[in-house]
Amino acid sequence: MAVVDKWTGLGSALASFLFLWSMVQRHVPVTLSHRVATWANKLASYLNPYLEITISEYGAERFRRSDLFLAAEAYLSDACALRARKLKAEIGRDSSNLQVSVGDNDEVTDDFQGATVWWYVAKKVPRSNVINLYGNQDEPRFYRVVFHRRHRDLVVAKYLPHVLREGRAVTVRNRQRRLFTNNPSGGGRGRGDVWSHVAFEHPATFDTLAMDPEEKEEILDDLEAFREAKDYYTKVGKAWKRGYLLYGPPGTGKSTMIAAMANFLDYDVYDLELTAVNNNTDLRKLFIETTGKSIIVIEDIDCSVDLTGKRKDDKKQADGGADKPKLPMEPEKDEGSKVTLSGLLNFIDGLWSACGGERIIIFTTNHKDKLDPALIRRGRMDRHIEMSYCRFRAFKVLAKNYLDVEEHELFGQIGQLLEETDMSPADVAENLMPMSKKKKKRDANVCLENLVEALKQAKEDAAKAKEKAEAAKKKAQEEDDAKKGKGQDQGDKTSESKMSNGHIK
Numbered sequence: 265m266a267v268v269d270k271w272t273g274l275g276s277a278l279a280s281f282l283f284l285w286s287m288v289q290r291h292v293p294v295t296l297s298h299r300v301a302t303w304a305n306k307l308a309s310y311l312n313p314y315l316e317i318t319i320s321e322y323g324a325e326r327f328r329r330s331d332l333f334l335a336a337e338a339y340l341s342d343a344c345a346l347r348a349r350k351l352k353a354e355i356g357r358d359s360s361n362l363q364v365s366v367g368d369n370d371e372v373t374d375d376f377q378g379a380t381v382w383w384y385v386a387k388k389v390p391r392s393n394v395i396n397l398y399g400n401q402d403e404p405r406f407y408r409v410v411f412h413r414r415h416r417d418l419v420v421a422k423y424l425p426h427v428l429r430e431g432r433a434v435t436v437r438n439r440q441r442r443l444f445t446n447n448p449s450g451g452g453r454g455r456g457d458v459w460s461h462v463a464f465e466h467p468a469t470f471d472t473l474a475m476d477p478e479e480k481e482e483i484l485d486d487l488e489a490f491r492e493a494k495d496y497y498t499k500v501g502k503a504w505k506r507g508y509l510l511y512g513p514p515g516t517g518k519s520t521m522i523a524a525m526a527n528f529l530d531y532d533v534y535d536l537e538l539t540a541v542n543n544n545t546d547l548r549k550l551f552i553e554t555t556g557k558s559i560i561v562i563e564d565i566d567c568s569v570d571l572t573g574k575r576k577d578d579k580k581q582a583d584g585g586a587d588k589p590k591l592p593m594e595p596e597k598d599e600g601s602k603v604t605l606s607g608l609l610n611f612i613d614g615l616w617s618a619c620g621g622e623r624i625i626i627f628t629t630n631h632k633d634k635l636d637p638a639l640i641r642r643g644r645m646d647r648h649i650e651m652s653y654c655r656f657r658a659f660k661v662l663a664k665n666y667l668d669v670e671e672h673e674l675f676g677q678i679g680q681l682l683e684e685t686d687m688s689p690a691d692v693a694e695n696l697m698p699m700s701k702k703k704k705k706r707d708a709n710v711c712l713e714n715l716v717e718a719l720k721q722a723k724e725d726a727a728k729a730k731e732k733a734e735a736a737k738k739k740a741q742e743e744d745d746a747k748k749g750k751g752q753d754q755g756d757k758t759s760e761s762k763m764s765n766g767h768i769k
């Protein structure tokens with residue numbers, strides 16, 4: 265690097281000389297001083313065979329760090345840091361991982377297809393009279409890449425794209441995934457205030473998810489195909505996103521499935537609480553602030569906003585099985601202060617939905633029939649996945665996960681009971697929790713016996729409830745018939761009296 269310094273020093277000396285010369289030669293005609301300046305620049309570049317490219321921390325979007333800068337930082341920390349003399353170790357913002365990067369004002373060399381490239385990291389001297397509007401206390405930094413001019417094409421066309429690609433891959437490898445939730449609208453003042461996050465650490469995976477193995481395989485195939493379909497989506501002119509509707513009774517694993525998907529795809533999760541969003545404009549802001557490689561979730565979509573635009577006060581009603589189907593939100597009314605169906609549809613597949621890269625949108629509901637068909641039509645929610653009561657194949661996954669048991673004499677009886685009784689995987693799992701670690705073997709027997717008892721009880725309860733419902737229905741029918749009969753009698757009597765009055769007799 266000393267060679268580079270020498271040439272760079274010589275070049276800048278010549279440039280300074282040129283500047284002084286132009287100052288001193290004020291009286292010389294402009295054309296002549298211009299010629300001298302051009303000549304001196306040519307001489308400097310002839311004498312200095314090294315070129316440099318600067319990568320600034322803040323690019324055109326001044327409040328956001330440049331992608332290339334971040335990629336270069338990650339690339340250098342991964343590929344070149346060990347060759348640097350001054351290293352900087354930090355704890356990542358959201359994780360306990362140690363991150364090592366090149367220290368400020370240090371230099372690192374890198375070799376690429378026979379070319380040597382020197383990297384400098386430096387800080388820009390802050391201008392004291394500039395007020396920092398964007399809250400970043402540190403002075404902006406920049407990387408300078410220096411290389412021989414004969415490698416110019418190689419560096420621009422191949423090396424820098426290589427740095428960008430590798431840097432992004434390192435970032436994905438090292439990143440701690442995050443679970444975001446939206447702040448109440450109007451709460452935050454700045455750009456980054458619309459979402460808050462914590463580290464995403466849900467342990468659910470597809471291995472621990474109890475469901476039919478074939479269905480599980482299909483979902484995994486679907487996710488994998490989506491992840492690799494960037495070119496396909498571009499070819500057919502669609503935004504790279506996919507919608508899933510997860511529906512089914514409580515405790516059947518809808519939320520668990522979302523966590524398993526996030527872990528499988530290595531995506532962040534944005535848990536969107538619609539009831540905390542004031543209007544469609546805020547909804548759009550939230551969407552724009554999400555990043556690619558993420559799952560955006562709206563849980564209990566049927567309860568989020570109701571027909572009259574009121575929020576979340578109907579979960580009880582919905583669970584109580586109100587007869588009248590209820591749409592999630594008012595289709596037409598947009599009073600500027602509510603999230604409307606059209607706002608939500610725009611969020612899912614309007615023009616904005618294409619910003620930012622691959623995304624999965626998931627709605628969950630306990631009552632699929634109560635959703636507006638426009639919201640869940642194919643193309644918006646591409647796949648509807650039913651999470652249902654625990655059957656034998658799903659039970660086997662739970663038994664293996666909870667008790668380490670793959671075969672047992674009670675399995676036959678349990679299988680039969682599970683076919684006859686509707687019990688959610690959450691309830692089955694509750695019965696499979698071993699009481700004591702030491703006596704695990706014995707506890708497995710106890711747990712399975714408990715489960716048999718619970719299933720028998722549930723079957724009995726369901727039969728009683730059915731009997732009761734049938735009796736109530738029969739009674740209602742009888743009352744109805746009795747009313748009709750009474751009405752008929754009265755009608756007959758009236759017509760009889762009319763007839764007698766009319767002297768038809």
Ligand SMILES: Nc1ncnc2c1ncn2[C@@H]1O[C@H](COP(=O)(O)OP(=O)(O)OP(=O)(O)O)[C@@H](O)[C@H]1O
Binds near residue numbers: 517690691
């Ligand atoms: N299919 C499943 N596989 C494994 N565990 C499950 C499954 N379903 C439920 N569980 C267990 O039951 C608990 C509750 O499940 P979960 O929260 O995923 O249900 P849900 O369908 O989202 O319910 P709700 O409709 O009330 O939101 C989970 O913590 C999980 O341990």
Ligand SMILES: [Mg+2]
Binds near residue numbers: 518519520563628
């Ligand atoms: Mg849930």
